[in-house]
Amino acid sequence: MPPPxxxxxxxxxxxxxxxGDTDQMGVVYYANYFRYFELSRSEFFRSLGGSxxxxxxxxxxxxxxxxxxxxxxxxxxxxxILIEVKLVELRRASLRxxxxxxxxxxxxELATGFTVHACVGPQGKPTGLPTEVMRxxxxxxxx
Amino acid sequence: MPPPxxxxxxxxxxxxxxxGDTDQMGVVYYANYFRYFELSRSEFFRSLGGSxxxxxxxxxxxxxxxxxxxxxxxxxxxxxILIEVKLVELRRASLRxxxxxxxxxxxxELATGFTVHACVGPQGKPTGLPTEVMRxxxxxxxx
Amino acid sequence: MPPPxxxxxxxxxxxxxxxGDTDQMGVVYYANYFRYFELSRSEFFRSLGGSxxxxxxxxxxxxxxxxxxxxxxxxxxxxxILIEVKLVELRRASLRxxxxxxxxxxxxELATGFTVHACVGPQGKPTGLPTEVMRxxxxxxxx
Amino acid sequence: MPPPxxxxxxxxxxxxxxxGDTDQMGVVYYANYFRYFELSRSEFFRSLGGSxxxxxxxxxxxxxxxxxxxxxxxxxxxxxILIEVKLVELRRASLRxxxxxxxxxxxxELATGFTVHACVGPQGKPTGLPTEVMRxxxxxxxx
Numbered sequence: 001m002p003p004p005x006x007x008x009x010x011x012x013x014x015x016x017x018x019x020g021d022t023d024q025m026g027v028v029y030y031a032n033y034f035r036y037f038e039l040s041r042s043e044f045f046r047s048l049g050g051s052x053x054x055x056x057x058x059x060x061x062x063x064x065x066x067x068x069x070x071x072x073x074x075x076x077x078x079x080x081i082l083i084e085v086k087l088v089e090l091r092r093a094s095l096r097x098x099x100x101x102x103x104x105x106x107x108x109e110l111a112t113g114f115t116v117h118a119c120v121g122p123q124g125k126p127t128g129l130p131t132e133v134m135r136x137x138x139x140x141x142x143x
Numbered sequence: 144m145p146p147p148x149x150x151x152x153x154x155x156x157x158x159x160x161x162x163g164d165t166d167q168m169g170v171v172y173y174a175n176y177f178r179y180f181e182l183s184r185s186e187f188f189r190s191l192g193g194s195x196x197x198x199x200x201x202x203x204x205x206x207x208x209x210x211x212x213x214x215x216x217x218x219x220x221x222x223x224i225l226i227e228v229k230l231v232e233l234r235r236a237s238l239r240x241x242x243x244x245x246x247x248x249x250x251x252e253l254a255t256g257f258t259v260h261a262c263v264g265p266q267g268k269p270t271g272l273p274t275e276v277m278r279x280x281x282x283x284x285x286x
Numbered sequence: 287m288p289p290p291x292x293x294x295x296x297x298x299x300x301x302x303x304x305x306g307d308t309d310q311m312g313v314v315y316y317a318n319y320f321r322y323f324e325l326s327r328s329e330f331f332r333s334l335g336g337s338x339x340x341x342x343x344x345x346x347x348x349x350x351x352x353x354x355x356x357x358x359x360x361x362x363x364x365x366x367i368l369i370e371v372k373l374v375e376l377r378r379a380s381l382r383x384x385x386x387x388x389x390x391x392x393x394x395e396l397a398t399g400f401t402v403h404a405c406v407g408p409q410g411k412p413t414g415l416p417t418e419v420m421r422x423x424x425x426x427x428x429x
Numbered sequence: 430m431p432p433p434x435x436x437x438x439x440x441x442x443x444x445x446x447x448x449g450d451t452d453q454m455g456v457v458y459y460a461n462y463f464r465y466f467e468l469s470r471s472e473f474f475r476s477l478g479g480s481x482x483x484x485x486x487x488x489x490x491x492x493x494x495x496x497x498x499x500x501x502x503x504x505x506x507x508x509x510i511l512i513e514v515k516l517v518e519l520r521r522a523s524l525r526x527x528x529x530x531x532x533x534x535x536x537x538e539l540a541t542g543f544t545v546h547a548c549v550g551p552q553g554k555p556t557g558l559p560t561e562v563m564r565x566x567x568x569x570x571x572x
Contacts, residue, residue, distance in 0.1 A: 015158075016182075016185070018178065018181050018182050018185055019181055019185075019452045019453065019454070019458060020177075020178045020181055020452060020458050020460055022452050022453040023448045023449060023451050023452065023453070024448065024451040024452070024453065024454075024455040024456075024505075024506055025347060025349065025448070025453075026453040027349075027453075029448060029449050030320060030324075030349075030350040030353055030401075031317045031318065031320035031321050031324075031353075031449055032317065034163075034316060034317035034320065035161065035163045035317050038161050038162055038163055038316075038317075039159075039161050042159070042161055042162075042221065046221075061311065063311065063313075063316075063357070063360075064316040064357055065356065065357050066354070066355070066356050066357070067316055067317075067354070067355050067357075068352075068353070068354040068355075069352070069353050069354075070351065070352050071349070071350055071351050071352070071353075074349075076453075077453055078185065078189075115316075162309045162310065162311070162315060163309060163315050163317055165309050165310040166305045166306060166308050166309065166310070167305065167308040167309070167310065167311075167312040167313075167362075167363055168305070168310075168490060168492065169310040170310075170492075172305060172306050173463060173467075173492075173493040173496055173544075174306055174460045174461065174463035174464050174467075174496075175460065177459060177460035177463065178460050181459075181460075204454060206454065206456075206459075206500070206503075207459040207500055208499065208500050209497070209498070209499050209500070210459055210460075210497070210498050210500075211495070211496070211497040211498075212495070212496050212497075213494065213495050214492070214493055214494050214495070214496075217492075219310075220310055258459075301444075302468075302471070304464065304467050304468050304471055305467055305471075306463075306464045306467055320449075321447065321449045324447050324448055324449055325445075325447050328445070328447055328448075328507065332507075364471065364475075
């Protein structure tokens with residue numbers, strides 16, 4: 001049986017750019033967009049009820065195996081930015097999220113990106129997604 | 144004439160701890176509390192009407208000349224934390240802010256700290272606080 | 287005339303993982319690999335004689351327009367890591383670097399990645415690479 | 430018996446400022462000096478033979494309970510900086526390190542600071558420094 005279709009849930013996280021996020025070019029440092037991606041991803045897991053913290057307590061983790069970003073326009077100090085995240089692929093032992101970062105004012109698209117995650121079990125060994133997690137992440141979470 | 148008493152305004156910023164804030168001890172890395180301090184300080188300036196961005200556009204800056212923190216209890220992944228900031232000293236050419244970081248759940252005090260800022264003018268030269276800024280930061284901002 | 291072939295120069299930067307690079311999973315936080323990439327890229331430019339600082343003084347910049355990493359094995363606290371960088375594409379107005387991150391002990395491959403950079407001129411406008419820069423980055427830097 | 434005098438060992442770590450360390454003021458972001466402090470502290474522990482990693486394997490940790498910095502002159506992109514660290518206080522259950530950050534070129538003093546560390550045992554409980562550690566950190570490490 002193939003994995004179910006991923007949930008269509010879309011989460012939008014919000015943060016404000018601080019000095020510590022910028023570099024001397026006067027814009028957000030490129031690596032920090034991956035922090036923003038994580039911020040939205042955490043909210044995504046939290047939105048499922050039982051945050052990623054719970055998932056971890058059960059001994060599972062979803063380490064990033066691939067991460068990518070395209071930078072279209074710079075985010076600047078004091079900008080309020082919105083990070084939209086969607087689960088676009090749900091496999092037996094991996095997930096793929098996609099992100100869009102926008103400036104709140106004008107909703108300009110600043111960056112897009114994705115992350116791919118593997119599932120690891122209690123000893124850090126690769127494993128399939130637990131049934132419970134698969135259920136939470138699928139389009140039709142019941143019966 | 145001595146500088147006026149500082150405003151009694153208290154600002155409380157809010158953020159959520161992400162993986163990127165933690166270290167392998169499982170708690171927020173000590174340097175990142177200074178990022179939290181900055182987050183609240185930015186909100187403080189914004190609350191005055193005309194954010195710190197405006198102050199900068201006029202060519203002024205308030206670089207940190209001293210920063211200090213005491214760590215009382217660790218913040219952890221997924222914790223919602225509150226950062227309270229107050230202006231406790233207003234001098235001709237410097238400011239001092241104090242901070243209290245709390246976990247939202249239970250309002251446990253996690254850390255306290257302060258930063259001292261000098262005022263620099265357009266060419267990065269030390270200068271007195273502009274009258275307009277002094278007015279905004281004082282207890283009695285009018286007439 | 288097409289741009290010349292890129293220089294075959296290979297630079298290997300070296301750094302040691304600190305607590306501040308790790309997260310609570312006990313490994314280097316995924317975004318920090320992009321800091322390592324930058325470290326090696328800076329050394330690459332420096333190796334050309336006249337560092338990236340000089341390039342900037344002339345008013346040019348090479349902002350990242352795309353960045354990507356694949357994570358194969360985790361770097362841990364206290365690991366000495368080596369970051370190899372090569373220029374793999376040289377175009378009229380853009381560059382592509384590729385990176386390999388290894389643990390010094392055993393030379394295990396930890397991550398690979400790439401960054402694509404556009405060239406911008408003094409006012410942040412997209413522009414072609416200056417002749418001088420093109421020459422420095424090409425396989426046959428003379429006459 | 431009072432704790433022995435601390436070792437007079439002085440360690441100087443070295444790093445180069447990358448874009449990711451700077452902020453839009455064009456200088457190193459104030460929080461990042463605490464990363465530099467940690468870099469030198471790690472080298473200090475490593476210099477004792479058996480790095481801090483070993484100390485941790487035994488179940489001990491030295492979390493920061495206080496951290497402070499004074500900023501005298503800004504470090505900038507591409508600066509090579511030296512961080513000198515000394516153990517200035519050795520108590521039954523705590524340590525104090527002092528730091529001086531200098532630019533290699535000219536050896537200008539950029540910042541000074543200190544950190545205070547408590548000793549915690551396997552379950553994160555406050556504890557006295559293990560005899561072995563006390564011995565390594567004292568001025569006369571043998572008989």
